Amino acid sequence: MANSAQEKLTDAAILTAIAPLPGWTVKNGKLHREYKFADFAHALGFMMTAAPSIEKMDHHPEWANVYSRVTVDLMTHDAGGITRKDVELAGLLEGIAKKLL
Numbered sequence: 001m002a003n004s005a006q007e008k009l010t011d012a013a014i015l016t017a018i019a020p021l022p023g024w025t026v027k028n029g030k031l032h033r034e035y036k037f038a039d040f041a042h043a044l045g046f047m048m049t050a051a052p053s054i055e056k057m058d059h060h061p062e063w064a065n066v067y068s069r070v071t072v073d074l075m076t077h078d079a080g081g082i083t084r085k086d087v088e089l090a091g092l093l094e095g096i097a098k099k100l101l
């Protein structure tokens with residue numbers, strides 16, 4: 001793929017990229033993180049706060065909410081793997097979550 005942000009990263013590059021992001025792992029070929037907020041309002045607040053930036057990035061998470069928990073999985077579907085865009089989105093979500101945790 002021509003756009004380097006959309007190139008699949010090597011396993012080593014992924015681990016280096018997520019090293020500064022606490023709680024993020026690789027699971028089933030996706031960047032994975034489970035957030036536990038104080039309650040449902042905080043969990044939903046996290047998702048609602050992140051939504052406009054996600055739309056602007058045009059890069060979307062696979063995520064699910066159960067009460068106070070939000071599970072996030074990131075991959076680039078167009079590339080069939082993890083790319084810099086996923087790392088970028090993980091960083092964005094982390095910044096928003098930090099203020100609500």
Ligand code: H2B
Pocket residue numbers: 058059060061074075076077078079
């Ligand atoms: N999100 C994710 N996670 N992966 C993609 O490949 C992707 C996306 N593609 N959001 C975008 C939308 C694509 O469909 C548009 C046309 O850029």
